Every structure is written in structure tokens, then in C-alpha cells.
Amino acid sequence: MLVRDAMSTIVLTIGPAHTLRQAARLMSARRVGAAVVLDPDTSGLGILTERDVLKALGAGCDPDRETAHRHTTSDVVFAAPEWTLEEAATAMSRGEFRHLIVLDGQETVGVVSVRDVIRCWVAHGVPRRDGAALTA
Template identity: 50%
Template sequence: MRQVKDAMSALNAMVGPTHTLRQASEKMIQHKTGAAVVMDHALPGPCVITERDLLKALAAGMDMDVEVVGDHMTGSLITAAPEWPLQTAADQMVRHGIRHVLVFEGPELVGILSMRDVIRVGGLAADARADAA
């Protein structure tokens, strides 16, 4: 059975809450990801800014060079552990209508898992069929 650690991505796209939305989008494009992790010592923990957050701001007519990440990021996150079954993490994503979860090993942030990552490792239906055989 595949685990979250088999599919998760490294933490490459990182921004701070004072970065502009344009800077966040450039970082996400640079790292070919749909989300950037937001880190700052003043935050209670890591947050996320996603392509959905950027699109909402753009659709509302906000200036991407003025608006900052801290005003658009998501702070209440669904998290996973590296040893979780991949199916469990995917189920949580579907249940909560999200496409990214942060992966923690104890208190340490070790990666990010996206729906794209889940699909990239071959999907879950094949795993279920193999486990049943």
C-alpha cells in the first residue's frame, strides 16, 4: 500500500506573508506547483497560498503587485503524516474540498502533498485492486 511519503513533494515554493501575490505566483510557476508554503516566525505555524487564492484575488480586481500573501493565505490546514496510507490523505482532501496538505513528521514540516502528486504516483484504484488480489 502506498504511503504519503511515496508521493509527497519537497518544500520548494516558500514565501513569506509580506511577499506580493505576484511574487508568490512567480515562485509557484518557478517550481511548477499549485501552492506555496508561507513561513514566518510571527505566524503560529505554516500556512499555504494556492492558485485558487490567487485567482480569487485577480477576479476581485486586486492589484497583484500591491496585495500581500498574508491577506490571502489559508491558515487552518489539513495535515498528514508521511506514513499515512495515500488513500487516507486523498480521502481527507476530497472530504474537505482541498488539493494540498502539508506533511508533518512530529512537529517538523517535511513536505507537501497535492492531488497532482497522488495522480502522479499512479492513482489509488490500482492499489486497491492489487491489495484485494
């Protein structure tokens, strides 16, 4: 199974000047756990996750004044649509994160999360190491 089979094509893109509250509201409304942060000044992509927002709030940051830019991960690991789900899961496990931005060339085409990978594996009865199948 490939990343393209599991990824969400609903990609929330925000700017670095969005406040944490704005980002959280948009993520909640779209029912996504991460936003792609596009910085037009650098043409760079980053990611802001629900965990990043939670850490900032836990540290006492004001969600109405604090911007996404200060909490965006810019050292992002990207996936390609043709990666296997095993490759994506391995990258997430090694990097200790739960989301990958999916690029097709230079174009953002999706986001894949740990939840997406698990959902896809369970729905398709992916074999376990003991030979049995994962099923819902």
C-alpha cells in the first residue's frame, strides 16, 4: 500500500503570521491535526501540529499574540505519494512525529498521519508478523 492510498488530500495551509488561536480554529474546523505553513518570503514549507499548539499553551504563550511562525517545524521530512506506508511509518517513528507533508515534485498534494496509516492498514487487512491479518 502506498502513501497516496492513505493520505488526506485536504491540506490546510496557513501563513506564518496566523496566531495560534487562528491556526487552532482552522485545524478544528477542518478536523485536521496539522497545518502546512507556507512562508511567502522564503518559499519554504513548515508544519504546525496540534502538539505544537499544545506545547505553546502549556508554556504560557498567549494564543492571540503568538504566531505560527514561532512554533512551526521547518526541518520537515517530506513523503512522496509513491512511498510505501511502511516507509512513511518508519520515517514518522524515527523522527518521533505523527504527520508527513506529501509532495509530488514541488507541489503539496496531501498530508499523511499515523492515524491515516493505521486506518488504511486495518481497512485492507494488512498481514501482521505472525501471518494473521489486521482487521476492524
